[in-house]
Amino acid sequence: MNRIIWMGIGVAIGVIAFRKISTAQSALGPEGLNRAVGRLADGLFDFADAVREGMGEREAELRSALGIDTAIGGGVDAALVSGIAGRRDAVRR
Template sequence: MFRRTFWFTAGAAAGVWATTKVNRKLKQLTPESLAAQAANKAIEAGHRLKDFALDVRDGMAEREAELDEALGLDRHPELPAPRRIAAIENSPKHSKNPTYVERSTYSYNRNEDH
């Protein structure tokens, strides 16, 4: 009698366990769950890629500093004065020449030349 009760209970427990496992797997295979898993994997991959890019950037900066030190290069050379302001001040538009007309007033049609 105890044998039958034991095996009946063991079978019922195995059935409940198997049913629970199957239901969990089926829930994991629903479209919503698959989409959520894919999104999580993409976010995780993005974080890993970002970490890799930061490591590469740090390594590049470190190696560049080593090369600069080995070659005796100055990291912050003196930059020349900005030339753009002088070029704008000397342009025909800013001069007192009244014959200057901006280019944007001319319409150019390449078909008019023929």
């Protein structure tokens, strides 16, 4: 009975080690590096989009609080936002 338990523990450790080594090998190659850089770039683009959106919302709040004509400024221009999104998609490809 003792041998079966130790054999099960050994098999479990072997499976865990094999999975960790396989993951590390795939992360070390050029494809793994490419994936890591892609994830980093996506994260930066998402962060920049969130900052731009927050800036537009805050600008709209300030304009309404100060009584500035919002028809002229109106926060972030839709053409500017769509242009930024288009560049973002082009960079990802």
